[in-house]
Amino acid sequence: MKINRLRQIRRITATFFIVAMTLLFLDFTGTLHGWMGWMAKIQFLPAVMAINTGIIISLIVITLLFGRVYCSVICPLGIFQDIISRINKKKNRFKYSKSILWLRYTTLAMLLIAFFAGMGSIVALLDPYSAFGRIISNIFAPIYQCGNNLLAYLAERADSYAFYEKEIWMKSLGTFAIASVTLIVLIVLAIKGGRAYCNTICPVGTLLGTLSRYSIYKIRIDESRCNGCGLCARNCKAACINSKNHSIDYSECVACFNCIDKCNKGALRYERSVKKEIAHERVDSSRRTMLTFAGSMIAASAVKAQESKMDGGLAFIEDKKIPKRNTAIVPPGAYSIRNFTRRCTGCQLCVSVCPNQVLRPSTGLSTFLQPEVSYERGYCRPECTKCSEVCPAGAILPISQADKSSTQIGHAVWIEKNCVIITDDVSCGNCARHCPTGAITMIEVNPDSLESKTIPIVNTERCIGCGACENLCPSRPFSAIYVEGHNMHKTV
Amino acid sequence: MSDIKKKTNRRDFLKLMGGGAVASAATFSGCNANSLSRGGTSLNEIPTDSMSYRNANSTGNKVSVLGYGCMRWPLLPTPKADGNVIDQEAVNELIDYAIKHGVNYFDTSPVYVQGFSEGATGIALKRHPRDKFMIATKLSNFSPETWSREASLKMYHNSFEKLQVEYIDYMLLHGIGMGGMDALNGRYINNGMLDFLVEERESGRIRNLGFSYHGDISVFDYLLSMHDEIKWDFVQIQLNYVDWHHAKEVNQRNTNAEYLIGELSKRDIQAVIMEPLLGGRLAKLPDYLAGKLKQQEPDKSVASWAFRYAGSFDNVLTVLSGMTYMEHLQDNLRSYAPLQRLTNEEFELLYDTATKMIEYPLIACTSCQYCMPCPYGIDIPSVFQHYNRCVCEDNYPSDNQDINYTEARRAFLIGYDRSVPKLRQANHCIGCDQCSHHCPQAIKIPQELMRIDNYVERLKQDKT
Known part of the structure; x- marks a missing residue:
């Protein structure tokens, strides 16, 4: 029995990609990004957003040479569907269906319009890679983190520092809902129709499909051998083989190579042009083992452990609420809100890697799914540039620690009526004490009195908008000092 | 039984391994803040009839050298x-065990454990015959709102009710010296409460009258000067091998225990000892120092040295220990049933340990919780405990060139998040300073919190 080598290569590569991509979104320590970060950067839409010409050209060339291999080995959402599709064990369950061209081109047109109009949230909604990111970071990451927290709990008992606890919280209900709906739609479509999503909705699929019609290497049907049994069509997850006409819709074929083995007559070949056939033996692959990916779904229960610290003599701490910001804050490296909303594909990679719980998906209509910055749970710490390291779309460009600490992403505003100096009649100055740029000074209310209370004064020229003051302000639920975002970031 | 056997084997093992292994064993026990066991202790049966006792000069009562704080x-x-935070069943179990093993002195206060200590202690003791135990409680009218005679009397009578007793064996003016002479006059002299308590002693509702002392030495001297008039039956002081010579280094406001006990001896007043462990810090010595003690007595806990130390003074009536866990109680019972007094060499070893210990940048916090609750939610004692633990365990890198920098940094930072929830950490201290004057150790709490915060910030930024 000769194994179909092409299919084997495809499966090994795809497995590697999806495992690595999933880990990329699950790993909140940021250690994997050094190794795997490039995988996010070669995703098609993020590369387009980042105007990463080299990668765009390479992907186009690959498609023109070999067809939509991108869809079968690089796109994590595509591989994800292949895995889900395996749940349905029924043999020969697919059938040829004519491409719904109007739908495909409508979504592609929507993407292009949104792209040129700068409507980032629409792009984010349509991008397959980002949809995958949202599913992993919203649905699978919490499960993964529960497992991590279980290990952290055990490590603590064993006095080990190998694992540390990660707080699990709902970052955005809207994004979670979108991710859940996407996941359900994908599961239904994939189980029923294989790559139906890729060939009807996905704009990247449509775009690459348009190119792959002209690709040099293709699956070709040797009509002299084909008896029109339709076995290949019934095993084509892309539903692109019309066995009656002995034709293949190359805009839909994702180059999975499954059909080659299915054909008893050896009529299907992946080649440059039609050549004389060499008989291929049939390989029954139906009983290949499932990927162990599903194992990660069966993790520990999602109950968040109660804080075990005794709470007897401790004052209750109210949760902070998000203040109303006239201008949203986007992370250092984004350069401007416009650049950010234009390029961000809403993949949530930065959200899942932010160690300070600063980034979360926005709920604003025009920036829906795209992340924004807020400081209720932490602040943008000076030593951290994680989000800029991971962003594949150029929405957050790489920035050094030094540049970051001199980039003004917003400025702090003091709200007198909230300040504990007024409300509690105490002295404070926690904002000034923690300001990394020394932009806040405490000045006497009454300059003539030595006993005078001091209030914070913000030097907006030095303030970088990191949110240390807002986060560490004792006033709750609304801080007495908060950060107002800047449309254009500038260097102080 | 199998448990006992296991531990015995460990002791045998330690003996076999000799000094080198002992030192490494000490690393597990010396600084182990969270672990219940103080480690390395042999688990043979604790005798129920061997407790050492002292005779009280005043009443002639036999008082166990181990007193229950x-x-x-x-x-x-x-x-x-109802807000009660105490695990009553556990308290019952501890008190039953203590009484069974000869402990008969129980020291509480209306303000302990958020005000629930007297009630819980009373419930547990009620289950024993009244002649099996002696109760010490205090007039803890710290807050100026309770300085009035009415409020003070109310607190006093409430103690009888909570403790469910007809008389109190040992009554103390609580925390004399904190707030100086003003507080003394406000709390006890001007409102006539001291005179009242003396009358109560005559009527037999109080059997012994004394005071506990922290802080301003002039108040201590003043009260002792009144001894001829009032006849103090006992005085409660802080004594341990660090406070003997180095009280000032630990706490600016404190006075060397050597002076305190000397003054009491002159007047033949017996001392009740508090903080024999310096708030647990002498059970969690820096690894190096713990190892030195373990070399001498591999199967004795580090804490036992401090207890034997405090018990070795003739003038001491009882040594209080706030034992939360059965393991602590058992360990202390081993130290005192019966007490083996320290030899001169052992005294010297401990004074040497003290001299070396004050070189470590530890914070004098004893976790007494008097500073709590912080109105801004900071868990002050836990922050200090974590810091001290890291200093003890050598997880306190001063420089990123330190050999163990990476591991120590990780242990400090991850351990910090584990020991103290993020919102209760030092960076939330606003410096309002509502805490400092409650601290019997006179720790400058906001300054220390900010120092720790700065240190954490340097670690986080990797700039240490």
């Missing part, structure tokens, strides 16, 4: 509906 009762995971 009721300030650190075990807590429930979540408070009950």
Whole structure:
């Protein structure tokens, strides 16, 4: 029995990609990004957003040479569907269906319009890679983190520092809902129709499909051998083989190579042009083992452990609420809100890697799914540039620690009526004490009195908008000092 | 039984391994803040009839050298509906065990454990015959709102009710010296409460009258000067091998225990000892120092040295220990049933340990919780405990060139998040300074919190 080598290569590569991509979104320590970060950067839409010409050209060339291999080995959402599709064990369950061209081109047109109009949230909604990111970071990451927290709990008992606890919280209900709906739609479509999503909705699929019609290497049907049994069509997850006409819709074929083995007559070949056939033996692959990916779904229960610290003599701490910001804050490296909303594909990679719980998906209509910055749970710490390291779309460009600490992403505003100096009649100055740029000074209310209370004064020229003051302000639920975002970031 | 056997084997093992292994064993026990066991202790049967006793000069009562401090009762995971935080069943179990093994002195206060200590102690003791135990409680009218005679009397009578007793064996003016002479006059002299308590002693509702001392030495001297008039039956002081010579280094405001006990001896007043462990810090010595003690007595706990030290003074009536866990109680019972007094060499070893210990940048916090609750939610004692633990365990890198920098940094930072919830950490201290004057150790709490915060910030930024 000769194994179909092409299919084997495809499966090994795809497995590697999806495992690595999933880990990329699950790993909140940021250690994997050094190794795997490039995988996010070669995703098609993020590369387009980042105007990463080299990668765009390479992907186009690959498609023109070999067809939509991108869809079968690089796109994590595509591989994800292949895995889900395996749940349905029924043999020969697919059938040829004519491409719904109007739908495909409508979504592609929507993407292009949104792209040129700068409507980032629409792009984010349509991008397959980002949809995958949202599913992993919203649905699978919490499960993964529960497992991590279980290990952290055990490590603590064993006095080990190998694992540390990660707080699990709902970052955005809207994004979670979108991710859940996407996941359900994908599961239904994939189980029923294989790559139906890729060939009807996905704009990247449509775009690459348009190119792959002209690709040099293709699956070709040797009509002299084909008896029109339709076995290949019934095993084509892309539903692109019309066995009656002995034709293949190359805009839909994702180059999975499954059909080659299915054909008893050896009529299907992946080649440059039609050549004389060499008989291929049939390989029954139906009983290949499932990927162990599903194992990660069966993790520990999602109950968040109660804080075990005794709470007897401790004052209750109210949760902070998000203040109303006239201008949203986007992370250092984004350069401007416009650049950010234009390029961000809403993949949530930065959200899942932010160690300070600063980034979360926005709920604003025009920036829906795209992340924004807020400081209720932490602040943008000076030593951290994680989000800029991971962003594949150029929405957050790489920035050094030094540049970051001199980039003004917003400025702090003091709200007198909230300040504990007024409300509690105490002295404070926690904002000034923690300001990394020394932009806040405490000045006497009454300059003539030595006993005078001091209030914070913000030097907006030095303030970088990191949110240390807002986060560490004792006033709750609304801080007495908060950060107002800047449309254009500038260097102080 | 199998448990006992296991531990015995460990002791044998230590003996076989000799000094080198002992030192490494000490690393597990010396600084182990969270672990219940103080480690390395042999688990042979504790005799129920060997407790050492001292005769009280005043009443002639036999008082066990180990006194039970009721300030650190075990807590429930979540408070009950009435706010009670104490795990009563655990308290009953501890008190039963203590009484069975000869402990008969129980020291509480109306303010301990958020005000629930007297009630819980009373419930547990009620189950024993009244002649089996002696109760010490205090007039803890710290807050100026309770300085009035009415409020003070109310607190006094409430103690009888909570403790469910007809008389109190040992009554103390609480925390004399904190707040100086002003507080003394306000709390006890001007409102006539001291005179009242003396009358109560005559009527027999109080059997012994004394005071506990922290802080301003002039108040201590003043009260002792009144001895001829009042006849103090006992005085409660802080004594341990660090405070003997180095009280000032630990706490600016404190006075060397050597002076305190000397003054008491002159007048033949017996001392009740508090903080024999310096708030647990002498059970969690820096690894190096713990190892030195372990070399001498591999199967004795580090804490036992401090207890034997405090018990070795003739003038001491009883040594209080706030034992939260059965393991602590058992360990202390081993130290005192019976007490083996320290030899001169052993005294010297401990004074040497003290001299070396004050070189470590530790914070003098004893976790007494008097500073709590912080109105801004900071868990002050836990922050200090974590810091001290890291200093002890050598997880306190001063420089990123330190050999163990990476591991130590990780241990400090991850351990910090584990020991103290993020919102209760030092960076939330606003410096309002509502805490410092409650601290019997006179720790400058905001300054220390900010120092720790700066250190954490440097570690986080990797700039240490």
